[in-house]
Amino acid sequence: MAIDLLRLPTDSIVRPDKDRFLNEENPFEAMMSRFDRAAELLDLEPGIYKILRNPEKQLIVSVPVMMDNGDVEVFTGYRVLYNTSRGPAKGGIRFDLNVTLEEVKALAAWMTWKCAVVNLPFGGAKGGVICDPLSMSVGELERVTRRYTKGIISLLGPDTDVPAPDVNTNERVMAWLMDTYSMHVGRTENAVTTGKPVEMGGSLGRKEATGRGCMLVTKEALTHLGMDLNGATIAVQGFGNVGSIAARLMAQQGAKVIGISDRAGAFYNAKGIDIDAAIKHVQQHRSLEGFTGGDAIDAEELLTLEVDVLVPAALENVITTKNAPRIRAKVICEGANGPTTAAADPILDEKGIFVIPDILANAGGVTVSYFEWVQDRMGYFWSEAIVNERLGDIMTRSFGDVLQLSKQHRVNMRTAAYMLSISRVATVHRLRGIYA
Numbered sequence: 001m002a003i004d005l006l007r008l009p010t011d012s013i014v015r016p017d018k019d020r021f022l023n024e025e026n027p028f029e030a031m032m033s034r035f036d037r038a039a040e041l042l043d044l045e046p047g048i049y050k051i052l053r054n055p056e057k058q059l060i061v062s063v064p065v066m067m068d069n070g071d072v073e074v075f076t077g078y079r080v081l082y083n084t085s086r087g088p089a090k091g092g093i094r095f096d097l098n099v100t101l102e103e104v105k106a107l108a109a110w111m112t113w114k115c116a117v118v119n120l121p122f123g124g125a126k127g128g129v130i131c132d133p134l135s136m137s138v139g140e141l142e143r144v145t146r147r148y149t150k151g152i153i154s155l156l157g158p159d160t161d162v163p164a165p166d167v168n169t170n171e172r173v174m175a176w177l178m179d180t181y182s183m184h185v186g187r188t189e190n191a192v193t194t195g196k197p198v199e200m201g202g203s204l205g206r207k208e209a210t211g212r213g214c215m216l217v218t219k220e221a222l223t224h225l226g227m228d229l230n231g232a233t234i235a236v237q238g239f240g241n242v243g244s245i246a247a248r249l250m251a252q253q254g255a256k257v258i259g260i261s262d263r264a265g266a267f268y269n270a271k272g273i274d275i276d277a278a279i280k281h282v283q284q285h286r287s288l289e290g291f292t293g294g295d296a297i298d299a300e301e302l303l304t305l306e307v308d309v310l311v312p313a314a315l316e317n318v319i320t321t322k323n324a325p326r327i328r329a330k331v332i333c334e335g336a337n338g339p340t341t342a343a344a345d346p347i348l349d350e351k352g353i354f355v356i357p358d359i360l361a362n363a364g365g366v367t368v369s370y371f372e373w374v375q376d377r378m379g380y381f382w383s384e385a386i387v388n389e390r391l392g393d394i395m396t397r398s399f400g401d402v403l404q405l406s407k408q409h410r411v412n413m414r415t416a417a418y419m420l421s422i423s424r425v426a427t428v429h430r431l432r433g434i435y436a
Contacts, residue, residue: 025317027106030342035109038418041409047434048426055105057081061151063129065143075144079127079152081161082108085428088159089125090115090366092166092195093173095144099128103316110337111366114359116421118398120370125161127152133168145173149180156181158191158377164369165195167315171207175200191376194369203372205387206365210335211245211313212388213364215253216395217356218246218309218333224403225330225354230254233307235329237261237299238314239278239288242335242362246311248275255309259302260294262287262314266302267294304328312339313362319344327353334358349412357414359421360402367394 023029032053039049063075078101081089091111104126112124129148133141155161165174174196181192190201198204205212219229232255236243239262247257256272264287267273273294281291303310303318306328312318313335319327324340324347332348333356334340340348340355348355368391375381382390406416 024320024341024343026102027316027338028102028109030317030338031106031109033342034345034414034418035422038415038422041411041415042419042423042426044422044426048429051429052083052422052425055080055082055108056084057155058101058105059152059155060101061148063144063148063151065140065147067140068137075129075131075148077127077129077148077151078104079155079161080104080108080125081155082124082126083112083425084123084160085425085432086116086123087121088123088157089155089161090120090122090164090194090369091125091127092164093127093129093148093169093177094167095129095131095133095141095169095173096167097130097132099130104128106316107337110359112425113418113421114363114366116424117359117402117417118363118367118394119424120367122162122366122370125163126166127163128166141173142176145176146180149177150184153181153184156192158189158373162191162369162373163193164365171195171197171202191373194372196372201372201376203368203375203387204382204384205391206368206372207241208245208249209368209387209391210242210362210365211247212249212391213367213395214242214246214311214313214333214335214361215249216364216392217361217399218250218311218331219253220396220399220403221331221333221354221356222308227308227330228254231256232309233258234309234311235259235302235305235307236311236313236335237266237302237318237339238312238336239282240313242365243311243313244275244279244282246313246333246335247273248279250309251275258307259297259305260288261299261302264289265291266297266299267291268297268302268305269294309333311335314339317341319348321347324348325351327351329353332356334361337362345412345414355413356399357417360398360413360417363398364391364395367391 059079061077063077107126115122174193182188196202234257236247259268304326309331310329311333316338319340324344331354402417
């Protein structure tokens with residue numbers, strides 16, 4: 001890591017507003033409060049500060065769709081490109097009733113810092129459609145996807161904006177998006193999206209990548225703290241793709257997963273939960289409801305279990321000022337984006353909890369997305385063993401970079417991760433200059 005890149009030239013010191021928690025659960029404010037803290041420590045010059053504090057492009061589209069009953073519904077879709085100075089925009093698309101522009105902006109910014117912290121040649125983006133995918137048929141989902149893709153197609157392209165799956169989207173949705181784009185440009189363009197089926201240019205290891213990345217950095221964190229993943233106790237909040245795979249991989253390393261939860265409920269077993277059985281149950285029933293491998297507990301109680309590692313792997317804002325004082329984990333590995341509010345950060349610091357921040361902890365997914373994009377562009381595909389080996393190299397090196405900076409500047413891992421990523425993006429802006 002080139003530490004000297006952090007010795008930034010300055011015109012004056014940025015002094016961000018300290019009172020930024022009027023709305024603790026506003027994701028964009030939370031992201032920006034952390035950005036401001038890192039910018040202050042970096043003495044980021046005002047011009048670069050202004051550039052990095054604002055998204056490049058924000059697109060809002062209407063998505064009219066003929067439903068199965070013959071009615072026309074009009075959904076609202078968003079796509080935000082936050083910063084593309086380091087390369088094409090990269091970021092997922094989510095289908096959810098709670099999608100907002102503020103959330104999408106925050107997630108696009110997080111993707112910018114996430115790509116930079118693991119040193120990928122990507123910028124950050126995010127997208128979403130306000131809808132209830134669980135109540136929609138396959139045909140309705142396909143029509144929403146294709147019409148939304150047409151609405152944002154001016155942004156899309158392997159050299160400009162490369163989406164991926166996110167909440168309530170999957171490889172089938174990415175296949176529809178790729179096909180829609182390809183039909184409009186008149187050629188098959190595999191590299192326009194990642195997270196696709198392997199049969200059409202997807203990468204081996206992509207589905208497991210985010211959970212695997214969580215396992216890898218958790219292992220590094222425990223080693224740093226003089227502990228071992230073998231025998232560690234784990235609680236996983238959110239048992240979707242990220243949480244379930246992280247739980248399974250940690251269990252395979254000898255960890256004891258004693259708590260898991262999803263939207264249907266939370267379960268505790270002091271002797272350890274059979275993760276393979278839990279995954280099979282979810283595959284059969286679409287949730288943990290009715291799972292018999294543990295005692296049902298309150299979802300909030302799972303977050304406060306006395307464990308070595310807590311993995312919040314669901315949505316934003318689950319660790320707040322209300323419950324942070326009661327959290328008893330030694331390590332928090334943020335599998336989700338923004339699971340901890342900015343106002344809760346100092347509480348966790350005071351308790352001595354080692355937090356692996358989201359922009360590092362869950363960067364395994366975008367790293368293997370990068371591998372998929374590279375493989376699509378060169379038309380040559382790697383074995384899963386090679387994908388996992390290269391993922392391990394990047395995640396381990398990136399954890400070490402952030403830890404070194406944390407020690408050097410005597411800041412927590414989140415602030416160090418922001419400092420590293422912001423410095424990398426800022427450096428490129430200085431080198432490129434401002435086009436006039």
